[in-house]
Amino acid sequence: MYETVTAATAVQRITAWHQEGGGRVVELMGSTGAARADVRTQVRDAVPGVVCVDAAALDGDALVARIREGVWQAAEAGAGVGVRLVVLTEGQRVTGRREWGCPTAVLEQLEREVAEALGVLLVLEVDWHEVRGGTRAQLELESPVRGPDPGRSAAESRQWALQALALQEGGGAPLEVWRQLSWALNHDELELPVDVDEEIEVDRRGWYRFRNFKRSRELARSVDPGLARQVHAQMARWLVEHVGADSDLGRYADAALVEQVGRWP
Known part of the structure; x- marks a missing residue:
């Protein structure tokens, strides 16, 4: 039960x-x-x-x-x-x-x-x-639930956006994936992308990623584990619709779903 x-x-x-x-x-x-x-x-x-x-x-x-x-x-x-x-x-x-x-x-x-x-x-x-x-x-x-909050500071909104990016699979994510991750995690339309700075960069593919892997893991681990698991499950259902597509999203989906399968025993 x-x-x-x-x-x-x-x-x-x-x-x-x-x-x-x-x-x-x-x-x-x-x-x-x-x-x-x-x-x-x-x-x-x-x-x-x-x-x-x-x-x-x-x-x-x-x-x-x-x-x-x-x-x-x-x-x-x-x-x-x-x-x-x-x-x-x-x-x-x-x-x-x-x-x-x-x-x-x-x-x-x-x-x-x-x-x-x-x-x-x-x-x-x-x-x-x-x-x-x-x-x-x-x-x-039940996991803590996020959502729109008019009183949320710009710094907190940025933190939520970076936490979403930290939940991506692999070494970076297209902007479309970042937006989907942010919605799945935050249930709010945050302004993305955030400014590229000392924390994140855009790679040669045009994908967003963290400059420092340790910082990425730190942010990922700061998300409630139950909530993070729900985000990954929701993303898997979304990504499976794009597997094999000749696009950045398709290539991300191909690699990300392999990473998710590897996480489960």
């Missing part, structure tokens, strides 16, 4: 499942910007005796052992008879086969050896997991 939800709805879903009882695994997907940490805090406030475990750099066996130890220690400390809710942070950093989010084999192990064996609700925080199906609950937190 997959849902896109607000932080408040995620808290309601998790606390309701806790009250129902029984073992299950819930994936809580979203970036820091999407208030994942706020959800964790509110759940801990609402449910007594929550056990939190950092899953970073642990494999399945080590993670199961750490959870069992945490549950046992919480029970010994009197945090509540029969701990029934465990929250795992940094699920995308669990060791295992490379894939977005927590490795599927580890998820299945957690279902068998923790959720079912101990009868607990296991909430796994993860940036993203591409599987949207099956019986496992997946709650994806």
Whole structure:
């Protein structure tokens, strides 16, 4: 079961499942910007005796052992008879086969050896997991939404425009692609191109690119990850219509879609 939800709805879903009882695994997907940490805090406030475990750099066996130890220690400390809710942070950093989010084999192990064996609700925080199906609950937190803002400064508008260019695939983008990226990211008609200066340049093809790759990556990483993923998905749907065209847009589409395929395991 997959849902896109607000932080408040995620808290309601998790606390309701806790009250129902029984073992299950819930994936809580979203970036820091999407208030994942706020959800964790509110759940801990609402449910007594929550056990939190950092899953970073642990494999399945080590993670199961750490959870069992945490549950046992919480029970010994009197945090509540029969701990029934465990929250795992940094699920995308669990060791295992490379894939977005927590490795599927580890998820299945957690279902068998923790959720079912101990009868607990296991909430796994993860940036993203591409599987949207099956019986496992997946709650994806809504990403921040941009849009027209009369009060936005010229400097902020320029920042938004450069962030959009930083999400391009490869070593530059035609102006038409930059405009499409900006609309997908900002939902606003920004004035493009911005002035060519010490940050960006026009190459011999007439495409816009950053002079400094480090600056490009810095701007790309400053975009909320959930929002960036949505932009890439929207761009892929748009670009596929132009694959093979004898134009700058067609040549960009050919190369960009190869880059996107390479990003997915």
